[in-house]
Amino acid sequence: xxxxxxxxxxxxxxxxxxxxxxxxxxxxxxxxxxxxxxxxxxxxxxxxxxxxxxxxxxxxxxxxxxxxxxxxxxxxxxxxxxxxxxxxxxxxxxxxxxxxxxxxxxxxxxxxxxxxxxxxxxxxxxxxxxxxxxxxxxxxxxxxxxxxxxxxxxxxxxxxxxxxxxxxxxxxxxxxxxxxxxxxxxxxxxxxxxxxxxxxxxxxxxxxxxxxxxxxxxxxxxxxxxxxxxxxxxxxxxxxxxxxxxxxxxxxxxxxxxxxxxxxxxxxxxxxxxxxxxxxxxxxxxxxxxxxxxxxxxxxxxxxxxxxxxxxxxxxxxxxxxxxxxxxxxxxxxxxxxxxxxxxxxx
Numbered sequence: 001x002x003x004x005x006x007x008x009x010x011x012x013x014x015x016x017x018x019x020x021x022x023x024x025x026x027x028x029x030x031x032x033x034x035x036x037x038x039x040x041x042x043x044x045x046x047x048x049x050x051x052x053x054x055x056x057x058x059x060x061x062x063x064x065x066x067x068x069x070x071x072x073x074x075x076x077x078x079x080x081x082x083x084x085x086x087x088x089x090x091x092x093x094x095x096x097x098x099x100x101x102x103x104x105x106x107x108x109x110x111x112x113x114x115x116x117x118x119x120x121x122x123x124x125x126x127x128x129x130x131x132x133x134x135x136x137x138x139x140x141x142x143x144x145x146x147x148x149x150x151x152x153x154x155x156x157x158x159x160x161x162x163x164x165x166x167x168x169x170x171x172x173x174x175x176x177x178x179x180x181x182x183x184x185x186x187x188x189x190x191x192x193x194x195x196x197x198x199x200x201x202x203x204x205x206x207x208x209x210x211x212x213x214x215x216x217x218x219x220x221x222x223x224x225x226x227x228x229x230x231x232x233x234x235x236x237x238x239x240x241x242x243x244x245x246x247x248x249x250x251x252x253x254x255x256x257x258x259x260x261x262x263x264x265x266x267x268x269x270x271x272x273x274x275x276x277x278x279x280x281x282x283x284x285x286x287x288x289x290x291x292x293x294x295x296x297x298x299x300x301x302x303x304x305x306x307x308x309x310x311x312x313x314x315x316x317x318x319x320x321x322x323x324x325x326x327x328x329x330x331x332x333x334x335x336x337x338x339x340x341x342x343x344x345x346x347x
Contacts, residue, residue, distance in 0.1 A: 002332055005031035005069030007060045007084070008076040010045040012186045013098055017073055017321035018042060022052050024325065024339030026332075031068040033060035062087035071332065073324055074098060079116040085144065086123060094143045094331055096324045102127035102146035103215055113211050129219065130327040132336065133271045134160060139330045147327060148219075150319030151177050151212040151234060154245035156219050157274060157294050158311040161267040163223045167260070168249035168307065170228045175216065177245040178202075178235040180285070183315045198238045207233050242285025243315045250306050257300045260307065264296060272337050273318065273326070283312030290314060290345035292322030314344075 004021055008014045009032045021029050032042055034057040042057055043050045058064060062084055065072050071094040074081045081101045088095050104110045105125075107118030118124070128138045130145040131153065139145055148156070155175045162168045181198060191197060192205075213232045220228040257279050268274040275295050277283065283295035291314060298309040313319050322340055329338050 002027045002328075003030040003068065003070045004028065004328075005033065005065045005072040007031075007033035007065060007072060007074050008098070009042055009057060010034045010036050010186070011075055012182050012316055013320040014073075014075040015042075015046045015049070016316045017075060017324060018046075018049065018052075018054055020317075020321055020325050020339055022049075022054065026334050026338055027328070029054050031055065031065050031072070032057045033065060035059055060084070062091075066091035066093050069093065071096070071328055073328075078114055082117065082119045085119075089123075089126075089144060094145075094328075096130065096145045096147055096327050096331075098147050098320060098324065100146075100149065100211065100215070102144060103129060103148070104218060109214050109218070113214050130323065131156060131219065132323070132326050132330055133157060133268065133274060134219070134223070136330055136336075139327055140333075142331065145327045145331060147320065147324045149212045149215055150179070150183055150243055150313070150315040151175075151210070151232075151245070152215045152219065153319050153323065154243050154294065154311040154313050155216050155230075155232070155247060158245055158247045158296060158309040159220060159249070160223050161264050162249065162260075162307065162309070163220055163228070164267070165263065167252055167255060167263075169252055170220070170224050170226070170249075172248075172250040172306075173220070173228065173230045174248040175230050175232045175245060176235070176247070177233070177243055178237045179243045179315055180239040180241045181236060182240050183243070183319070184236075192236070198236070200238060202235060202237050204233050204235045210234050239285070241289050241314050241316055243313050243319060244283065244285050245311045247309045247311075248306055250304075251300070255300055255307065257298065260298055260300065264298065268296075273340070282310050285312050285314075286344075286346065288312050288314050288318070288344050290317060291343060292318045292326060292340040293344065294318050 128142040277297040282297035
């Protein structure tokens with residue numbers, strides 16, 4: 001039985017992670033770190049967890065986490081894991097980090113977009129970008145996995161088969177994403193996140209400057225074998241969970257919808273959490289809520305010579321906690337699906 005620690009347990013992603021881990025057949029939660037709720041049950045932060053056997057929260061401490069856990073999830077703010085993770089790694093522990101600290105191969109990119117000091121080049125070299133559908137072999141051999149961002153997860157899964165098969169012009173990619181407000185985190189108290197501002201409203205934000213842009217570009221460039229630049233626009237919608245991402249790109253040649261659907265199904269044949277819809281079917285966020293699944297649908301627009309690919313995920317599960325557990329399973333030699341087989345909540 002794996003001993004598991006969670007640091008940053010009182011945020012939305014941390015709470016969802018604990019919920020999933022409590023039902024995992026091969027994992028036992030042995031350390032919970034939360035400065036806000038130290039000395040208290042995590043159920044104080046999440047009453048939905050009343051009745052669980054999660055340990056009492058402790059003040060985050062690398063030594064205590066290393067003593068009590070074999071693998072530790074870090075679900076703290078950007079910049080925090082840069083100092084905390086090396087202490088766990090030097091103690092021989094494995095780490096899955098939710099922040100952006102270790103996602104970039106080039107530390108200068110992290111510094112430019114996040115305005116924080118980058119981790120050392122040595123630790124960045126050892127980190128693996130944790131998208132299981134594209135990097136499972138690397139994840140298996142790593143003790144430090146950088147869990148992807150929620151927006152990048154939906155965008156990369158939507159576009160990778162096309163880029164891997166040279167079927168689109170990489171210079172024409174547009175990514176349009178719409179997210180539920182939980183993606184902003186539990187501690188966001190800005191005016192724009194008030195119920196009276198959100199309800200019945202739909203708005204874009206951070207056009208051209210969203211921090212997930214270089215993450216999307218890095219991973220798509222790796223697939224394409226050359227630099228890829230995307231136009232990325234996120235939107236905030238008045239719902240709690242879910243991300244719907246619509247991507248557009250010009251085709252490099254002739255293609256039919258049915259043939260591309262077959263290509264996607266072949267590409268993701270060994271990816272248990274990717275579902276490729278049939279012709280004329282398209283994803284909806286409600287159908288992935290609470291699950292670790294990514295739903296994908298696509299259509300060739302013959303009139304414009306473009307292909308439109310739509311993906312839907314739950315931003316707190318496949319976009320965060322569920323994907324982190326999927327990474328843990330791969331790192332530890334477990335069935336990739338362990339603890340993650342639940343269907344979406346509906347309605």
